[in-house]
Amino acid sequence: MQAAQNGTYVALGDSYSSGEGVYDRAARPINSGADRCHRSPGSYVPLVAGAHRFGGGSAFWACSGATTGQLFSGQYGQQPQIERVGAAASLVTLSIGGNDAGFTSVLTGCIVKLPWSSACLDQQSEVTKRIAALRPSMTKVLRELRSRAPSARIIVLGYPRPFPAAPPDGIDNLTVEDQLWLNGMTRRLNDVVARVAAEFDREIVAFGGAGSVEYIDAYDAFDGHETGRPDPYLNGLALDLDELVVNSRSFHPTGAGYRRFAELINARIAAGPGRSMNNFRLTTPNPTDGRF
Numbered sequence: 001m002q003a004a005q006n007g008t009y010v011a012l013g014d015s016y017s018s019g020e021g022v023y024d025r026a027a028r029p030i031n032s033g034a035d036r037c038h039r040s041p042g043s044y045v046p047l048v049a050g051a052h053r054f055g056g057g058s059a060f061w062a063c064s065g066a067t068t069g070q071l072f073s074g075q076y077g078q079q080p081q082i083e084r085v086g087a088a089a090s091l092v093t094l095s096i097g098g099n100d101a102g103f104t105s106v107l108t109g110c111i112v113k114l115p116w117s118s119a120c121l122d123q124q125s126e127v128t129k130r131i132a133a134l135r136p137s138m139t140k141v142l143r144e145l146r147s148r149a150p151s152a153r154i155i156v157l158g159y160p161r162p163f164p165a166a167p168p169d170g171i172d173n174l175t176v177e178d179q180l181w182l183n184g185m186t187r188r189l190n191d192v193v194a195r196v197a198a199e200f201d202r203e204i205v206a207f208g209g210a211g212s213v214e215y216i217d218a219y220d221a222f223d224g225h226e227t228g229r230p231d232p233y234l235n236g237l238a239l240d241l242d243e244l245v246v247n248s249r250s251f252h253p254t255g256a257g258y259r260r261f262a263e264l265i266n267a268r269i270a271a272g273p274g275r276s277m278n279n280f281r282l283t284t285p286n287p288t289d290g291r292f
Contacts, residue, residue, distance in 0.1 A: 019043030
């Protein structure tokens with residue numbers, strides 16, 4: 001655990017890290033650009049930051065809608081997330097890949113289809129291609145993070161299964177078959193990210209490097225609390241009736257879901273990567289904008 005707390009905790013990623021599911025447009029932004037990126041104090045990030053004594057403080061830069069490419073290019077004219085990571089970082093967390101796979105548009109295609117059509121499952125070929133293409137881009141992300149913070153523990157959080165393992169009925173115009181397919185695509189995406197993370201960590205070990213790359217399998221983390229359950233950890237379909245559009249919080253974690261994510265990450269921080277590490281103590285940096 002000490003290796004993760006010696007320096008700065010930097011939180012990167014997409015909407016599952018920014019807190020999209022609990023973002024309040026009326027609330028005061030928690031840091032620069034939070035209003036555009038939908039960074040919320042209800043995300044798992046502040047919960048993780050508050051549970052540990054990070055020597056260099058904490059910095060929260062996850063941004064809703066982020067792809068692996070946008071970690072490098074930035075969004076809304078802001079500094080790229082990847083550039084927020086420096087040598088003083090001792091812990092980096094992120095969720096990424098869902099937007100590369102186009103899951104928002106995939107879900108939309110599944111929901112707006114005619115009830116009897118197969119438009120949801122018909123997306124399989126294209127989605128499979130996008131998930132396969134994630135492998136090199138995910139490797140690029142990890143390589144850059146390692147270059148910038150060679151002693152950091154990098155924890156990659158997988159995505160939860162959105163629907164029950166055995167859906168009892170249709171929901172939000174999604175048939176049982178649609179739900180099982182979406183679960184399967186989530187599993188396939190997670191598997192690619194998990195393999196990349198594991199392979200990268202094995203390279204660190206092989207060369208006797210400091211730090212780690214660790215993957216948290218969150219696929220079953222919301223078991224019993226999926227979309228449509230009595231106590232869901234994921235928001236269901238939410239419509240903005242005034243604009244007749246799907247609200248962005250749809251199918252994103254609720255407050256309870258983000259608390260569950262925090263539990264998983266805190267447990268991993270305490271447990272470690274399951275192997276010895278070659279870390280040295282980092283020098284504590286001065287606070288900067290974006291820390292809390």
